[in-house]
Amino acid sequence: MILRGHGASMKAKALVSWSSGKDSAWTLHVLRQQAEVEVVGLLTTYNEVFDRVAMHGVRRELVEAQAAAAGLPLWLVPLPSPCSNDVYEERMRAVVERAKSHGITAIAFGDLFLADIRAYRERQLSGTGITPLFPLWNTAAATHSLAHQMLAGGLKAALSCVDPQHLSPSQFVGREFDYQLLEELPAGVDPCGEKGEFHTICYAGPMFTSPLAIRRGDIVERQGFWFCDFVLDEARGSSQVAR
Secondary structure (H helix, E strand, O other): OOOOOOOOOOOEEEEEEOOOOHHHHHHHHHHOOOOOEEEEEEEEEEEOOOOEOOOOOOEHHHHHHHHHHHOOOEEEEEEOOOOOHHHHHHHHHHHHHHHHHOOOOEEEOOOOOOHHHHHHHHHHHOOOOOEEEOOOOOOHHHHHHHHHHHHHOOOEEEEEEEOOOOOOHHHHOOOEOOHHHHHHOOOOOOOOOOOOOEEEEEEEOOOOOOOOOEEEEEEEEEOOEEEEEEEEOOOOOOOOOEO
16 A cells, blocks of 8 residues: 555545446445545546536536535546547646645546556556555456445445447436346346446445435437436435436
8 A cells, every 4th residue: 555654654545536426436435444545535527518427427516415425525627528538638637736735645446347447547647646546446257246245235326327239228227226227237238337338326325424315307318328317306315216
C-alpha cells in the first residue's frame, strides 16, 4: 500500500471513481473495510450539456444525493458533448493535480476484468504520484459470485441503461438488479454488465447511511442505447424504487 509521511505507514487518501452504479458503490464499500485506505471523496465525470453521468444517463442531482448518503464530498468533472479523448484527458489531468494538492495519493476504480481499461488507467496515472487501485479486480468467471455478493450484502440497484445488442430494452431497462434478473440474463451477458451490456444506478446498500428514494421516469432511446430516467422521490422515503 502507499506510504506517506516521514517513514511512517499512514492511510492512503483515496478518491473513488464514481459512476453512480453498483460497481463503484461496491468499490467504496470494499475500501471502507481496508484499514490502510481512507476514502475522502467521490470523483464523477458528467456531460455538462445534459447534466448527466455519461452512459449511465443518471441525473447529476442523484449523484449528489448518493454522495450525501455516503457522507463524502463529490468531485464533479464536467465534460463537453461531444467530448474528444484529448479534452477528457486534459480535464482529468487537472483533477489529478487538484487531488495531489489535497494530499490524495490514490484513485480507486470499479473495474472488474477488462485488461485494456485497467492498462489505460495505469498509463494515465503513471508518474503522477497518484496510484490506481482496483479493489474488485478478478476474472470474468468471478463476476457471477461478485453479483451475488453485492446482493447478499444489501446493495440495491436498478438498470439505468441497456445495450439493445445484448439485452431487450422492453425486458430489462429500468429493472431491479436482483437475483431474478441474474437468472434471466441471456447467455454471454456478464452478470455485472462489465462488457457494457447494461449500467445501473445504486440507491441503497452498506455504503450509504440511508437509501435514496427514487422513482422510474421516462424510457427513451438515445444514440443506440436505451435509458430509464430516474428521479428523486423524497416524499416517499422508501428503499424500493417506485414505478
